[in-house]
Amino acid sequence: MIENIDLSLVDWSRAQFALTAAYHWIFVPLTLGLSFMLAFMETIYVKTGNPEWKRITKFWMTLFGINFAIGVATGIILEFEFGANWSNYSWFVGDIFGAPLAIEGIFAFFMESTFIAMMFFGWNKLSRKTHLISTWLVAFGANLSALWILVANAWMQYPAGMHFNPDTARNEMTNFWDVLFSPMAIHKFLHTITSGFVLAAIFVIGVSAWFLLKKREQVFSRRSMSVAAVFGLLTSIFLVVTGDFSSRTIARYQPMKFAATEALHTGTSNAGWTVFGIPSQTEETSMKIEIPGLLSFMTYYDRDAYVTGINDILEGNAAQGVMSAAEKIKRGKEARQVLKDYKDAKKNNDEPAEKRLRAKFDDPVFQEEYFKYFGYGFLNNPQSLVPNVPLTFWSFRVMVGLGFYFVVLFVVVLWLVFKDRLGKRRWLLWLMLLSIPLPYLAGQAGWVVAEVGRQPWAIQDYLPTAAAVSQIDAGAVQITFWLFAAIFTTLLIAEISIMLRQIKQGPKEI
């Protein structure tokens, strides 16, 4: 089948989805993080009764509102794309995706229509405590809303809690909790929302630094920075911890992605972690600077542990219990053949064959030995299992490097705030201001690792992207790609210009 697929269709469909998701992710993390910072700032206001904190909260709330308004519903386009460009995938996924997305829709609807309105309109109409509760509920609602979409994404990386129905060609959810609490879902959710918290903290610090550079709003800026630095430091440490958990989960369930992030072609014991090197798609990394044993230790808490390489996965490694790609492809083709035979038996009204073949899909041995590799049956060349190694390698290092930079930045800001030396080091204020784009870059790099690193799969091991696309004209996808690029760029320009105008105006007097 893969040979018959128009690769330009797959590439344009992927590019369009990546573009939409990347733009969507520009708006989302600030909403996730800033909502909690508003809640903390307003809590201080309610506790202290100091109107300056109300002023601080209201200013950041305005910026939150701008970001929320521009970003709202940009994710819906992804759902349009599922139906139009990825119809095989959408059908195959069945109700697995439907349930989390429906819950996400309900959460988003109630949160947006109720608590956000109470938060924005209720300053002079609700009691302080009721208003504060609304603000907290907006924060929890926004982050819970993100939970469901991330659960859906995690299922694509680690399909669990489902059973394939050969009559409908759809996966049916057998255990909601397996989907919700899969190790991939938990770590993805925690790591992703925490990245939003860090981004928001740097945003607040950067904007406050601008006020200090302009010698405006001294008290406002220092107080905003103190909240952001504490929040940012705690969440950035948590971000590193959740990143570590995520990494080990990937090593276990997506070993090819893990090997690609390390550009590890040949598996080894006592594997070193590459700090710097020139990775290659097919060869070992050159000009490598590595810390011996660190990769094995970080992955398995054991310096002598064996870390699987790309070649182990392609060629197999019996000693380490790794099945070869050729064997998986063979088993996948058999699983596809059973599905085809079942379809033909139904068509020819061959009841005994139909009954026999149908029973295979309920047989745990067939599920475990063959259907588990269903997606491999679409592939002919084991090399197609290898994602873009240099891109995955570098994206991972950009993300991790920036993650550690953020921890240091928050420590520095916190130290300057407590020592009351913020205004004395202008270059540090400039550094804070210029750091605003960095968490956005880190977030995008993280998604590149997650999504490029798991290619060729749309659903890990079950459905490759080439088999997931709709049979539509690649030209139509190309047109909508450029249309989206124009729409989202316009929205981004609108957001930045409205936000800059509000920032220049500064917080209003109460």
Add this chain to the structure above:
Amino acid sequence: MFPVCYFNNVCTFERNKFFMNSHILYRVFKFYVDGFRSMTVGKTLWMIIGIKLFIMFVVLKLFFFPDFLKSNFDNDSERSEYVIEQLTK
């Protein structure tokens, strides 16, 4: 409190639930109306949201993103058959 008479001609004063519910709805309605009226930057944002939703749901959804399986097949059975065909060919 409002007078309420039952079938046995016993009349009492009770809270009128309908009135009260209407009153709450009115207050909620007024809460939103006042909120929208007092917006400053929000008006621009609502305009952007309106244009954006129009482009997404009317222009993009209708003209560029018809659901492939829904628009090409009449029922789920046909859709299943098509996808199985795609997965096994």
